[in-house]
Amino acid sequence: MTNEERPSLEDVLDEFVTEVDTGRETLERYLVAFPAFANELVDLARELARPIESFAGPLTDKDINTINEAWRHYEAAAPRNLVDPWATLTVDQLRQAARVLGVPRQVVAAFRERRVLPSSVSDRFLKRISTALGASAEALRDWMAPSMGEVARSYKANERPLETVQVTLERILLDAGVPPERRKDLMSDTD
Amino acid sequence: MIEPLRKMSRAGKAYARIPEIESALVELISLSREELAQRAQVRQKSDAGFIPSECLLYFLRAGRGDNSDQHFGTIYRVLAERVHRQLPRATSRHGATIDLTAEAIRDDVFWRFAELVAGDRSTYDERLDFFEIRFDRAIARLRKTAQEKAWRLENRSTTLSSDEDSGELLPEVEKAAAAFSEIKSSQIDDPAFRSWFDAAIDLLPRTQVRILEMIRQGIPIDSQEDGQVTIAKTLGVSERTIRNQRDKAYASLREMFRGEVI
Numbered sequence: 383m384t385n386e387e388r389p390s391l392e393d394v395l396d397e398f399v400t401e402v403d404t405g406r407e408t409l410e411r412y413l414v415a416f417p418a419f420a421n422e423l424v425d426l427a428r429e430l431a432r433p434i435e436s437f438a439g440p441l442t443d444k445d446i447n448t449i450n451e452a453w454r455h456y457e458a459a460a461p462r463n464l465v466d467p468w469a470t471l472t473v474d475q476l477r478q479a480a481r482v483l484g485v486p487r488q489v490v491a492a493f494r495e496r497r498v499l500p501s502s503v504s505d506r507f508l509k510r511i512s513t514a515l516g517a518s519a520e521a522l523r524d525w526m527a528p529s530m531g532e533v534a535r536s537y538k539a540n541e542r543p544l545e546t547v548q549v550t551l552e553r554i555l556l557d558a559g560v561p562p563e564r565r566k567d568l569m570s571d572t573d
Numbered sequence: 574m575i576e577p578l579r580k581m582s583r584a585g586k587a588y589a590r591i592p593e594i595e596s597a598l599v600e601l602i603s604l605s606r607e608e609l610a611q612r613a614q615v616r617q618k619s620d621a622g623f624i625p626s627e628c629l630l631y632f633l634r635a636g637r638g639d640n641s642d643q644h645f646g647t648i649y650r651v652l653a654e655r656v657h658r659q660l661p662r663a664t665s666r667h668g669a670t671i672d673l674t675a676e677a678i679r680d681d682v683f684w685r686f687a688e689l690v691a692g693d694r695s696t697y698d699e700r701l702d703f704f705e706i707r708f709d710r711a712i713a714r715l716r717k718t719a720q721e722k723a724w725r726l727e728n729r730s731t732t733l734s735s736d737e738d739s740g741e742l743l744p745e746v747e748k749a750a751a752a753f754s755e756i757k758s759s760q761i762d763d764p765a766f767r768s769w770f771d772a773a774i775d776l777l778p779r780t781q782v783r784i785l786e787m788i789r790q791g792i793p794i795d796s797q798e799d800g801q802v803t804i805a806k807t808l809g810v811s812e813r814t815i816r817n818q819r820d821k822a823y824a825s826l827r828e829m830f831r832g833e834v835i
Contacts, residue, residue, distance in 0.1 A: 399707060399714055413807055417764060425717055437662060449650060453653070501579070535575045
């Protein structure tokens with residue numbers, strides 16, 4: 383049975399929460415579709431409908447202390463310093479990697495400059511590029527990932543930030559003039 | 574560019590933010606750090622410049638790589654305060670504590686949220702995606718989880734034995750139920766009463782809570798119509814049992830209300 387045929391309780395509640403409307407009609411639809419989860423659905427419907435007026439008064443000392451403590455916890459949870467996997471690579475190595483991968487150098491450069499949208503890069507391609515560079519695939523993925531961090535870093539200036547544009551791998555390949563068949567092969571997740 | 578959410582639905586489609594939030598992000602992403610921090614302090618939803626919590630969370634997650642940056646501290650505190658303000662206060666309409674469990678639930682919900690956000694700094698947590706879609710509802714979901722835990726600890730009864738409760742109610746229970754029904758009708762427009770009523774229902778056995786919720790939603794207790802969702806069918810018991818449980822719930826609420834007034 384597929385995930386779609388036998389959803390978990392969490393899946394069903396996730397979907398309920400993201401419905402446009404969580405009133406009677408939606409609740410009834412879910413009660414009919416998922417009778418085994420009736421209790422949880424009704425409990426959730428009650429929570430979603432709970433008449434909580436946002437408390438407008440001053441927070442208690444306890445609340446303030448809790449928030450301060452949570453912020454300290456958040457600060458302490460900062461991710462390990464990312465190692466730049468590109469920092470030690472020479473121009474020759476980058477050129478060689480492009481040759482091995484069979485792509486123009488600008489494709490490799492796009493990765494180094496974090497201009498590639500992480501979600502558009504298959505694990506297979508990432509493995510190939512990491513092998514070609516002699517770097518770890520995880521380090522490459524991590525380095526690509528803080529695309530939002532790039533936006534955040536741009537907030538360090540008190541001027542309006544330059545727009546950090548990330549595009550899909552497909553677009554990078556297209557712009558680099560990689561032929562369609564080759565593009566398809568590079569982007570595929572299967573060998 | 575705004576990074577899409579990563580959580581996938583059962584159908585294999587990526588979840589997406591609601592259009593209003595995506596539009597708000599497009600506007601906000603062009604603000605400077607100072608402008609964003611200023612706007613984040615706007616409290617009233619109705620005020621121009623108010624930033625939805627979904628957007629604040631986006632920027633917080635976007636800044637996960639920035640350490641000890643006071644700018645993100647500002648956003649964090651605004652968000653944390655909003656979560657606190659959304660949690661039910663553990664008081665009755667007369668200010669006395671109605672249920673110490675409510676305080677435990679507040680702590681549980683807040684820390685669950687705080688842990689999710691802190692953990693997301695090092696490893697993207699798809700569960701936070703729901704908070705970027707519908708922040709208030711995601712908090713409501715955390716409340717539900719916290720309540721279940723609290724109720725388990727209190728060992729509240731969870732199931733109705735099938736139809737054991739289909740007999741006649743004691744006259745005093747019926748009377749108290751009717752009295753409460755009247756109180757409810759006359760006071761339901763008072764926000765203080767509604768807040769008390771909502772908190773009081775939480776103290777009832779869970780099946781009674783569910784019955785009252787379904788009644789509130791307008792779901793009929795029973796029906797001859799084919800395919801009509803009913804409370805009896807949903808809970809798998811007779812219509813009589815539902816009515817008895819409802820009346821017992823009202824009688825309990827009547828007692829609680831009397832206790833408040835005295």
